[in-house]
Amino acid sequence: MPALIILAVWKGLGYNIIIFLAGLQNVNPQYYLAAQIDGASKWERFKHVTVPLISPTTFFISIISIINAFKVFDEVFALFGGQPGPAGSAQTIVYYIFNRFYGDWDFGVASAAAYMLFLVIFIFTLIQLYVGKKKVNY
Template sequence: MGSDKSYKSFIRGLLYLLPSLVILGVFQFYPIIKSLDMSFYIRYNYFKDVVHQRGFGNFIYIFNDNQFRIALKNTFIFALGVVPASIILSLGIAVLLNTKIKLRGFFRSIYFLPFVTSVVAISIVWRWIYHSRYGLLNYLLGLVGIYPIQWLTDPKWAMVSLIILSIWRGLGYNIIIFLAGLQNINLQYYQAAKIDGASKWNRFRYITIPQLSPTIFFVSIMSLINAFKVFDEIFALFDKRPGPLNSCLTVVYYIYDQFANQYKYGVASAAVYVLFIIILFFTLIQLYIGRKKVHYD
């Protein structure tokens, strides 16, 4: 298939790549640099695309901006609320699904269902579920004697509502990944442990968990990254507001607000880069540690 270094094969290869290369160039490679550049724009004319002054002003601004600090804090709270709970639940369900039961495929399809549905549509459904007076959740809680909770209007509960919705939505995806991981574990380990008389719990603790640790690690990092990017849910759940008293103002919401409502492109770009660095940090951990350390073979 063509020799390695000839001029002709190089042109041929590039021609096949041309469509994707052009699109990626304009909409992926260029904006990465442009975005960094924009975060240093201090005085600029957006309409004429002239920059009068560059500097660190935007970064100084966001770190002194109370809103941004709230956004960072909320994003971390959100991630801490969603990721561990989601992993424990989905791992538990995956382990149960991996036993010899009937209807396994059926359960798997059900759990995965939220993943294919529009986040916005389903968040509007949850808005209705959380309705303090006529919502399904308060009705069900009322049956066991719990007083109605102001899920979406009480700043103390708004974040909880968002976390519940996100766990519910992300569960199926994690379960699928865990099931794939579980099916890669060599059954001989279990047989050997059974012969040695290891209990079910010990088999889980000393075979499943270590063998699955690369998958658990992968899912944790991916969930963390996705948690840092939460936006659609908030927009739909709280009707274009970041929750009562900014209680669900997250980093991406802050970026959106600065960019689309306040037209502060430089400030928004600076916030984007802070987010990017946080996400890049997790990505690199995943790439390096994930490959080296979390292996038991």
């Protein structure tokens, strides 16, 4: 499982970095100059200027990362040669749906599991939107 986690993090790291860089480029340098004139240190500028201004980007990345964490399939399939790990130790919900659909030809259970996956992702996204609405100032 640690190898699976490292692979998934490495796979999504480039996308997250590109999105954060785009968010950082949208920060107006005038804010940094104003904070510097007010006597803010580099840490204070980061904490009070950069972090609040990239909070919408951080919010977006957190939602997309949670959704992608539930959709782990490629890593398991590629890392363990089409099996869900030794003794099923890396079984994910998407791999379970795949196994039910293509392995057992149990379309009803696979469909029900896919709907449950949708509901879980939807509930987590709503929770993040609710929590993020209180913290993120657009």
